Amino acid sequence: MNTYSSLSAIQADLKSGVLNLKALLSFYLDRIEKNKQLNIFLEVFTSEALQRAGEIDAKIKSGTAGRLAGLVIGLKDNICYKDHKVSASSKILEGFSSLYSATVVERLLREDAIIIGRCNCDEFAMGSSNENSAFGNVLNPLETSRVPGGSSGGAAAAVAAGLCLATLGTDTGGSIRQPSSFCGVVGLKPTYGRVSRYGAIAYASSFDQIGPITNNIEDAALIMEIISGMDQYDSTLSSKPVPSYSKELKQDVSKFKVAYLQDCLDKEGLDPEIKQRTSDLIGQLKKAGQTVEPVSFPFLDYLVPVYYVLTTAEASSNLARYQGLNFGTRSKNAVDLDSTFRKTRSEGFGKEVQRRIMLGTFVLSSGYYDAYYSKGQKVRRLLQNKTLEILNSYDFIVLPTTPGTAFKFGENSADPIKMYLEDIFTVQANITGLPAISLPMGKHSNGLPFGIQLIGRKFEESKLFAFSDYLLKSF
Numbered sequence: 001m002n003t004y005s006s007l008s009a010i011q012a013d014l015k016s017g018v019l020n021l022k023a024l025l026s027f028y029l030d031r032i033e034k035n036k037q038l039n040i041f042l043e044v045f046t047s048e049a050l051q052r053a054g055e056i057d058a059k060i061k062s063g064t065a066g067r068l069a070g071l072v073i074g075l076k077d078n079i080c081y082k083d084h085k086v087s088a089s090s091k092i093l094e095g096f097s098s099l100y101s102a103t104v105v106e107r108l109l110r111e112d113a114i115i116i117g118r119c120n121c122d123e124f125a126m127g128s129s130n131e132n133s134a135f136g137n138v139l140n141p142l143e144t145s146r147v148p149g150g151s152s153g154g155a156a157a158a159v160a161a162g163l164c165l166a167t168l169g170t171d172t173g174g175s176i177r178q179p180s181s182f183c184g185v186v187g188l189k190p191t192y193g194r195v196s197r198y199g200a201i202a203y204a205s206s207f208d209q210i211g212p213i214t215n216n217i218e219d220a221a222l223i224m225e226i227i228s229g230m231d232q233y234d235s236t237l238s239s240k241p242v243p244s245y246s247k248e249l250k251q252d253v254s255k256f257k258v259a260y261l262q263d264c265l266d267k268e269g270l271d272p273e274i275k276q277r278t279s280d281l282i283g284q285l286k287k288a289g290q291t292v293e294p295v296s297f298p299f300l301d302y303l304v305p306v307y308y309v310l311t312t313a314e315a316s317s318n319l320a321r322y323q324g325l326n327f328g329t330r331s332k333n334a335v336d337l338d339s340t341f342r343k344t345r346s347e348g349f350g351k352e353v354q355r356r357i358m359l360g361t362f363v364l365s366s367g368y369y370d371a372y373y374s375k376g377q378k379v380r381r382l383l384q385n386k387t388l389e390i391l392n393s394y395d396f397i398v399l400p401t402t403p404g405t406a407f408k409f410g411e412n413s414a415d416p417i418k419m420y421l422e423d424i425f426t427v428q429a430n431i432t433g434l435p436a437i438s439l440p441m442g443k444h445s446n447g448l449p450f451g452i453q454l455i456g457r458k459f460e461e462s463k464l465f466a467f468s469d470y471l472l473k474s475f
Contacts, residue, residue: 102199174426316360
């Protein structure tokens with residue numbers, strides 16, 4: 001069977017009768033089985049997916065199939081699917097089944113997508129390498145000695161390995177874009193308030209967003225069109241109408257103005273080949289007649305500290321609910337209420353999650369709240385204002401997605417600060433709530449891919465998709 005890289009190709013073959021969904025699904029299931037060593041899927045919904053494929057095949061024949069018929073998609077293991085297990089790759093939720101589906105899941109199913117399984121990730125979406133999962137590392141399918149990125153490492157690796165056509169991940173500080181860069185696929189973090197967070201297990205509620213990981217822009221645009229929009233269960237959503245992203249890809253991009261952060265290109269630690277590729281792209285855009293200009297962003301060194309002060313504070317609050325009383329794992333060594341809390345949390349949470357809870361509890365404590373959390377919020381506003389000031393004059397900011405290519409297992413894990421700095425180019429979009437996309441536009445001399453990132457204006461994903469499509473097809 002052909003290895004499909006786009007939904008349009010699948011749907012064309014389904015329509016012509018060259019392909020049926022059961023055969024396509026069996027192909028993906030076979031690939032998953034042959035690539036079990038990559039540890040990408042924590043669970044595969046084999047029988048259910050096959051049954052659903054048969055039902056959708058019948059819909060296709062009768063002409064009543066939804067817009068996503070033919071889409072076989074995986075879910076990051078922190079997105080709820082009713083009556084299915086969801087663990088956020090943590091021991092503390094091992095064996096727990098969700099009582100409801102996330103809004104994004106309901107919208108996918110309504111348009112006849114098939115959910116094939118749940119993808120491994122860093123525990124509670126905390127990590128940049130997928131080395132923090134309680135259920136083992138995900139291997140990068142392009143080079144198994146290296147990490148796939150995180151926290152949506154399993155989701156990005158699944159698309160890169162051809163185990164499904166697309167996946168949904170979550171992005172709190174780069175967790176869709178960074179693994180997409182490491183695995184050579186397209187990854188989008190939408191505008192905060194564009195996609196419902198209902199049913200996504202929270203890490204940091206004012207940063208988290210659900211978004212697609214795909215092989216191309218067309219699929220990302222269509223999936224976004226389906227999952228976006230108002231939801232009564234998420235009060236942070238915007239009431240702005242959702243554009244027809246998939247129909248607005250062919251815009252006139254010649255008038256778009258692009259800024260690049262010279263501070264990023266001059267940053268110590270940026271791989272020289274990634275710097276060169278970004279500079280080359282800037283030169284190519286100028287040659288093609290685009291307005292591309294350098295801008296200053298003097299606050300680059302504040303991005304990661306502010307991000308970790310604020311997200312760990314939110315994580316400390318969000319993860320307080322996991323104490324072994326209402327759901328999930330309860331310590332077998334507990335003898336009373338106090339020991340239930342202490343032992344369940346110390347045994348159930350991994351080291352990285354414990355570290356972030358402790359950091360968050362510290363910055364929220366009465367003696368340090370003003371010095372850290374309160375000041376962090378003020379600096380966040382400063383960073384937002386400066387970024388929006390740039391985007392008042394330009395349509396996009398272009399910058400590298402990551403400072404390097406996928407690193408080897410264990411290379412950064414001994415030094416949390418070094419690991420946290422992997423997010424230096426991605427956290428700006430989360431701090432500011434802006435949409436950002438990683439495009440697989442680079443190939444390093446070490447043979448590994450890397451991404452170029454675009455940050456756009458709030459709720460202007462249409463422009464972001466159109467310009468991204470132009471970049472991928474022209475450069």
